[in-house]
Amino acid sequence: MNAIAHTRAEREANLRSAADQREHERQAVAAHYEHSPEIFSLVLDSRLAYATGVYADPGEDLETAQARKYARIAAKLDIRPGQRVLDIGCGWGSNLLYLAQHSEGVFHGITLSAQQREEALRRARAWGVAERVTIDVCHVEDLQLAPESFDAILFSGSIVHMHNRPAIHEWVGRTLKPGGRMLISDCYFPVQQRGDRDSAATEYIFVEALGYCRLIGLAEELQLIERAGLDILHVEDLTRHYAQTLAHWIDNVRRNRRTIEAIAPGFAAVLQQYMTVARMSFARRTALEYMILATKGAPTVDPGAWPIAQKGGRS
Amino acid sequence: MDGIIDNDLIVARVRALIADAVRQPVAAIPLDVRVDGSELGIDSLGLIKLTVRIEETFDITMPDLAAPGAGPLGSVREVAALVAEQVAARQAGGAR
């Protein structure tokens, strides 16, 4: 299906038909996210972001860093009243519900996990946004949507689980309205290989802990986005921020080890182990985290006008 | 692990966890062999799993392997000493 394979899991995926790979992802990826939301609520921030935060300084707490991240995504997507937003891999609703509460948009989320859907919908009702939020358990490649039917499409920590990237980007290109935005926040391999991508540690995190992951190079992803007809508007490196986020998650796993073990025996160790592998990869920059913003046609936001702290000043 | 545990017991437990990690009998693990050295041949995932096992077993926090400037783990004896230090700190904290 695809040319370059970096890991054993990818080489195996290349041997499957597209339909078989989709089925594989549906089973293997969902398993991790089907664990009790109660466990993740002991580890993550209060909105349950399972993705990087953004730290203004390294001493900041997780809740503050995730709040800054939500606000940043909201500013980048710039959702106007009545606009339609799709959150692909919405988790327990972290970004989707924040955006619903901070805009007058209309939201649809998909996830592979029924547990996640239920928790996100429960929160949508509790927070009074349920009438503008729908969520389905669905694989992205099974979505049946009219062309040019959405104003914004978000992938936060989800596209890494999807093998068939060219098809996904073509679909985004078709599904966005003119003026539509796509935002990806995810993990990439540096082009110059550092570290062993066939190591036991890589296999552990990509396959054993998380089911299926495919890291590509940033330039490969950007090229697929451009080929699908979008313009790249903004790319920022959040690698250090993810290393910091993981440090907070690992401390929370430690603090709640007994409770987690009582709910799902063995899972606290899985979390701590895969999070440590990820943290070391980001700390050593053998894996990189980027947030990408792209538009179909003329952009509605102007990254050139975004504040960057002046030397000695504040942003 | 509950109750007061002495240093000999800690050395024995740490050595047993290391032996488990490399699937060797305890007698095959000399106390002065480096835990992260080539003699034992534990890879980076093995070291992470071992560290988590040690944290679970003794209810302590081991040094952050990803911290900038993090040093090597040292010998079996040194790792046991580190564990003993952490256990003592926890027990002193718990007694307050």
Ligand SMILES: C[S@@+](CC[C@H](N)C(=O)[O-])C[C@H]1O[C@@H](n2cnc3c(N)ncnc32)[C@H](O)[C@@H]1O
């Ligand atoms: C790491 S979580 C991120 C959750 C959320 N976006 C956030 O930032 O908190 C990844 C999510 O992607 C979903 N996912 C992974 N592969 C998917 C696919 N092929 N189709 C739909 N959802 C998928 C998972 O079910 C999970 O909800």
